[in-house]
Amino acid sequence: MQPSQKVGKTYHDSTKHSYLSVMLDPNYVDASTQPSPFKFYPKFYRRLKLNVKNPIHSFLWLTSAITFEKYYQDEPYKLRVNPSAGALYPTEVYVQIRGIEGIVDGIYHLEVANNCLTLIYELIDDGLESYILANNRIIGFIFLISCVYYRSSWKYKERSVRYCCLDSGHHLGAIAASTYLHNRNLQLLFDFDKLALNADLGFENKEFITACAISGEFQEKKVRRLRLKVPFVCGTDYFEANQFIEDGYQATATSGSSQKQLEYPQFDFDKERFYQTVWNRRSIRRFQKKSISAKDFWNILQEVQKPIPTENFEDIEIYSVIHRVEGILPGLYQGKRLVKAGNFNDKVGYLCVNQALARDSAVTLFFVSNYSNYQTAMQVAGFLGQRVYLFSNYWDIQCSGIGAFYDDETQEFLETKKDVLYAMVIGK
Ligand SMILES: Cc1cc2nc3c(=O)[nH]c(=O)nc-3n(C[C@H](O)[C@H](O)[C@H](O)COP(=O)(O)O)c2cc1C
Structure with missing residues (x-):
């Protein structure tokens, strides 16, 4: 077993369920203490309201949209295109947009609660590329998925080291479905400088980047690292640290994944029916x-x-x-x-x-x-x-x-x- 595999296995093994472990800790929580499942940057940040009739807006919207609202014990629950363990939604999406007409070049937070993009960083000669790809500049979109892990560890404790990653994978799948429906290309990346990004995006220990998805044109050009740090904004209304999850993330964020040749899938779904499927998925x-x-x-x-x-x-x-x-x-x-x-x-x-x-x-x-x-x-x-x-x-x-x-x-x-x-x- 390679050392990197051993590290991951430690976190997998220590979060195993057994008949006894579930009996001893059935994960009951007081629903009224659930941390907020939505992140908001302060109200003075510039926002762009998404309009579903605009194909670029619709492409971004469909990656994370709220598709159903229900009440449970008098509390409103907003369900989304992406499923989530316990409907706790630890994942957030950030998107760098460059060279798209009508949108300022910048890094945006996708504010799911209000269907808008919040501009958190304006680009000059810098950008996310330098953390992800050497000597490349992307005209188009770079998505980053992050996890506000306390939303999940609030209920699932240590086992949410798994659920954060599974949810992140589902969210990547939702991005893939939206790129397919909007006839755009897509490449996923898991091996890049996640720790430097966490620091420069101001996540402290409360949120961490798990994956990247690129949809756009690759240009050979060097891009500088972000010239300024993004200020810290908490993704929940309150927070309790879980050292096990923070360690588990760090330990598995830096070792290389297996490698394979880039290959694109070909699907032949009826697009209108597939769009309805994404919208109605439950x-x-x-x-x-x-x-x-x-x-x-x-x-x-x-x-x-x-x-x-x-x-x-x-x-x-x-x-x-x-x-x-x-x-x-x-x-x-x-x-x-x-x-x-x-x-x-x-x-x-x-x-x-x-x-x-x-x-x-x-x-x-x-x-x-x-x-x-x-x-x-x-x-x-x-x-x-x-x-x-x-x-x-x-x-x-x-x-x-x-x-x-x-x-x-x-x-x-x-x-x-x-x-x-x-x-x-x-x-x-
Ligand atoms: C990683 C993951 C694990 C899940 N585990 C369970 C499970 O063990 N039992 C279950 O009934 N639902 C499970 N679900 C389904 C979620 O409860 C569901 O996605 C969530 O309530 C939101 O509802 P929706 O998928 O209809 O939008 C899981 C979903 C995900 C993504």
Whole structure:
């Protein structure tokens, strides 16, 4: 095992759930103490209201939009294009915009609560490129995803070291869906100088950059580092530090990920229907135990595994526990290979911390990996998870992410030595 992998594994291993650990700490919280899920820069910063009829605005809006509002115990909840463990939304988006007509060159915070861009930094000969790519200048958009980790650790404590990264991967997936719908190019980056960016963007210890997504034209030109620091603004109304998460982030932020050649996926979805799918995406709360067709299932699995446009990568293997797919023998599959036959719905419901969703689904998926870089691997798992949501919903199949499972028992059931990073359920 490489030293970098060992570092990530330490954080994975110390956040494992077991039957006993969940019994001892079921994560009950007083909802009235939830930290704010929205970040706002002070009101004197210049803002640009997004207008969905403008294609550039619509492109940015759809990366993070609020798509549904509901009341729970008299509290309003705003759900978004991206799912999030416990609907806590630790992720924020910053976007550098350069050379786009009608928009001042600068770094903007995407203020999700009000559908606007807040200008936090004006560019001269400097920019984010110098932290991310050597000798390149981007005409277009550089997105940064960050995590305001306390929003998640408030409830999930140490295990949110996982959920922050999974949520970040989902948010990257939402950006990918918006670039697809707006016919724009996209490249994801996980290996860059995140720590210097955290310092220069004024995040202190309360927020950290996890990933970058570039959509634009690459020009060969050197760009200076930011000439000024951005002032600190807290992403929550109050904050409690969690040293474990801060250490876990730092330890996994600097080591290299596995590398691969840049490859772009080709999808052939009906754009109008896909747009509606992004807009209406939701997590299922209860399945009716109906079957799905084999054609739909293999289709989803095949589309999900199309290339991810990045050079920094971690390979994720997908196991499927098939409960209810017409014409496919129930059992555990690794790709199309049957590992063991059987009706494992009760077993899998139990493994996912007794969640009925995993018992009543048509298929429960498990993402496993032998990563080099844990932070990257978890984000790639989340990115694939966003594809599972969108591609299932596109074919009228419901879906949910499952972050809670008994780690060791699940690994044993799957008969794998790789770490289990994430689970997902699909069905009707
Ligand atoms: C990383 C992650 C883990 C999740 N884990 C669970 C889970 O264990 N059980 C569950 O019912 N939902 C789970 N969800 C679904 C969230 O509860 C859901 O995304 C959130 O409530 C927002 O609702 P929406 O997806 O309908 O917008 C998870 C979602 C994500 C992204």
